[in-house]
Amino acid sequence: MSLALDKTSLRQELRRLRRRLASDIAGAGALAAERLPLDQLPAFDSFSGYVAQGSEIDPRPLMLRLADLGAVPALPTAVSRDEPLEFRLWDTRTPLEPDAFGIPAPPPWTDAVEPDLVICPLLAFDRRGGRLGQGAGHYDRTLSNLRATKPVFVLGLAYAGQELDEIPMEPHDQPLDAILTETEFIAVAKEAR
Template structure:
């Protein structure tokens, strides 16, 4: 079996699992935010979260905790279906607008930043930093571009039950540096990738 069909089959199964996990652990987002050991993260001045879609674990409690440290919060924005995401500064008082995918995002006039810390949604993860996303490759392209310009820490936010033994990885897949769930924080060893 090639990697692509394997990932496609995994995604179908894991979307259902994620819905079940979201229903079974309604306070997972708050528990994850409380669990993050801030002293184990590299220094950051700005960070990006995301607007949770469907059963994705909500990063808002974590984003609020990080913003209390004085770091500038941003949200990813799809300006086109074919381009990497851009990160726009987020102010909770400013209404969000649909981006190219219809996902709420900061308006076009919001400042664009290159965050030092990116909180990523996912369908599954493994302890070597493997991440299975939705399949369009937007985060992989975006993270590759960002990592080409500066060091960036990529934090996968997930339900503990989304862990797999191994994620099938392709050369373009961008690994996670750490994973945060409602039960633990996992710092990925560079040699594990």
């Protein structure tokens, strides 16, 4: 069986698991935000979160905490199904509009942001920084482009129950620098990747 087929069946199973975790753990996003040790993050002036879809852990409490530190907040926007994501300024007073995938995002007229820290949703993670996403490759392409221009810290946000022993990684997969769950912060050692 090919790695792509393995990942496809794994994603189906993990979506079911994440739905169960979401229904069992109330307020996981707020719990995770409280557990973030700010001294373990590199310096950052801007960051990107995301708008939780379905059973994804809600990043809003974490985003508000980071914005309170004075960092410029952004949200990802898919302008097409094939291009990397763009990041646009997130202002809670500005209504969001559906992007190319129908996900709420800042409108096209908002300022572009190049985040220093990116909070990523995921289906699963491992302690070596492996991340399994939805499968379209948007975050991998986007992070690769960002990391080609400057250092970017990538923080996976997940339920603790989404941890696997090992994520099947391919050369184009972008690793996480750390993972934050409702129970702990996991720093990924550079040599573990």
